[in-house]
Amino acid sequence: MLFHLLGLITFGNAQKYIGLNVDNDLYFKSDRYYTSGIFVEYGKLTNKSADSLYKWNYISKHWTIGQEINTPSLGSTSLISRMDYPYNGWLYFGYRQEFFQNPDFGYGLGFQIGTTGASESLAKFFQNTYHVNILNLEPLTWAVSIPQAFHININGSFFWGRFLTTKLKWVNHNSAQLGSFRNTFKTRIGIQSGSIQGLPFFGNRLEALQNGISFFLGTELEYSLHDYSLTGSWLKDNNPFSLIPNKFRNIYQVGFIYQSLPWKANIMLNRSSNYIKNQNYSSHFYLKISLHFFI
Numbered sequence: 001m002l003f004h005l006l007g008l009i010t011f012g013n014a015q016k017y018i019g020l021n022v023d024n025d026l027y028f029k030s031d032r033y034y035t036s037g038i039f040v041e042y043g044k045l046t047n048k049s050a051d052s053l054y055k056w057n058y059i060s061k062h063w064t065i066g067q068e069i070n071t072p073s074l075g076s077t078s079l080i081s082r083m084d085y086p087y088n089g090w091l092y093f094g095y096r097q098e099f100f101q102n103p104d105f106g107y108g109l110g111f112q113i114g115t116t117g118a119s120e121s122l123a124k125f126f127q128n129t130y131h132v133n134i135l136n137l138e139p140l141t142w143a144v145s146i147p148q149a150f151h152i153n154i155n156g157s158f159f160w161g162r163f164l165t166t167k168l169k170w171v172n173h174n175s176a177q178l179g180s181f182r183n184t185f186k187t188r189i190g191i192q193s194g195s196i197q198g199l200p201f202f203g204n205r206l207e208a209l210q211n212g213i214s215f216f217l218g219t220e221l222e223y224s225l226h227d228y229s230l231t232g233s234w235l236k237d238n239n240p241f242s243l244i245p246n247k248f249r250n251i252y253q254v255g256f257i258y259q260s261l262p263w264k265a266n267i268m269l270n271r272s273s274n275y276i277k278n279q280n281y282s283s284h285f286y287l288k289i290s291l292h293f294f295i
Contacts, residue, residue, distance in 0.1 A: 016044040017204055019264075019292030028285045031140075032073040033085050033275065036127065039066040041292070045206040056099040058106070058207045064094040069123045070229055073280045075140035084279045086241050087145035088229040089123020090116050090181070096155075096203075103198030103207040104161040104169075111155065112181070116228060117148025146229060147238050153179030161192065161199050168193050171218070173202045180233075183225040190218015190253065200257050201266075204292060213258050216268070220251040230275060244277045255288070266290040 023037030047059035068090040072083040092114025100106030118124040128139035154177070161171040173188040188202070194214025198205050201216045224247055232239030255268030268288040274281075 015206065016042075016295040017206070017264075017292050018042050018295070019204065019290060021288060021290045023270075023286055023288050025284065025286040027287045030285070031075060032071055032281065033279070033284045034068065034272070034286065035071050036069040037066065037288075039064050041204065043204050043206065055101055056106075057102065058100040060098050060100075060206050062094075062096045062098065062110075062204065064096075065092075066094060067091045067121065067123065067126070068229070069127055071127070071140060076138065078141045078143035080144045080240065083144065083241065084243070085276050086230055086239075086243065087118060087140075087142050088116060089118055089121030089145075090114060090229055091121035091123070092151075092181075096157075098157075098203070100159075100207050103205070104159075106159045106207075108157040108159070108203075109155070112153045112179075113151070114181075115148060115150050116146055116181070118142045118145040120148045144240050146232055147240075149180070149228070149233065149238075151179060151181035151228065153177050153181050159199055159202050164191075171199055171201065171216075173199075181228045184222055184227070185225075186220060186222045188218060188220040188253075190216055192216050194257075196257060196259060200259075200264075201255065201268075206294075209259070209261060209294060211259050211261055213256060215254075215256045217254050219253065222249045222251075223247060224249065227275075243279075246273070246275055246277055249273050249275055262294040264290075264292040264294070266292075 019041040021039040025035050041064050043060055043062035045060045070086055070088040072085040074082055092112045094112040096108050096110030098106055098108035115121055124142045131137045131139055157175040159173050161169050163169050169192045171190055171192045175186045177184050192214060195212030196214040197208035200214055226234045230245045251270050251272045253268055253270055257266045270286050272284045
């Protein structure tokens with residue numbers, strides 16, 4: 001009874017958050033493909049339901065500084081012929097504005113601007129510093145990588161959820177990204193269960209904050225028209241690799257969120273299909289761990 005009452009408590013004054021998301025495959029004793037992602041986040045709710053004069057009751061703004069790192073499965077080799085995946089780093093600043101009619105229905109628009117390049121993205125420095133000083137391993141060679149370039153992307157999203165039973169909700173997040181770095185279309189679908197309202201697994205939601213636990217089981221399907229991190233520029237031939245990417249990709253996901261406000265913790269297990277045809281391993285596991293503080 002006490003836990004049930006706590007789960008109904010709404011953290012009504014919280015309108016901002018700061019947070020950290022970390023993606024890594026280290027937990028599975030591997031270091032390959034999409035091997036690391038670090039994202040520092042800040043966001044705020046600028047419009048609440050009581051303030052709204054039109055149908056989009058909740059308006060929020062979100063800022064991200066992120067870094068992604070790709071590496072081949074044989075990080076010790078300097079021979080491009082033995083690399084089954086490109087070395088690449090991506091360092092960017094992102095901004096999004098999201099509009100929700102209610103906690104289960106909304107859309108978002110945003111952009112990313114940043115740079116690729118082993119040194120320019122700080123990917124080689126951070127990865128090898130971590131390998132040498134923390135893991136006591138040999139540094140990865142980064143002998144050949146996708147070239148440095150500046151990029152800008154725009155993106156849009158559509159979110160919705162619908163209860164199937166009193167305890168289960170069907171949730172969906174459709175998104176598109178267009179620009180010089182990635183041109184992709186995604187749909188993320190799944191089943192959500194638990195005591196947290198809204199769509200807590202789709203970004204940092206501020207529309208309905210409460211204590212509780214929720215679970216997610218689903219998949220993300222993607223069609224990629226172009227991915228600079230794998231193939232280099234689509235305007236000129238600057239790709240040193242001869243690898244062939246898959247256009248269709250999917251990621252199976254299972255995870256949970258625990259909220260004891262003002263804190264939120266999220267763990268998501270991801271199993272991705274192969275992004276490069278004939279890569280040495282047909283699938284890849286990595287874990288997303290997130291911690292956020294609401295103000």
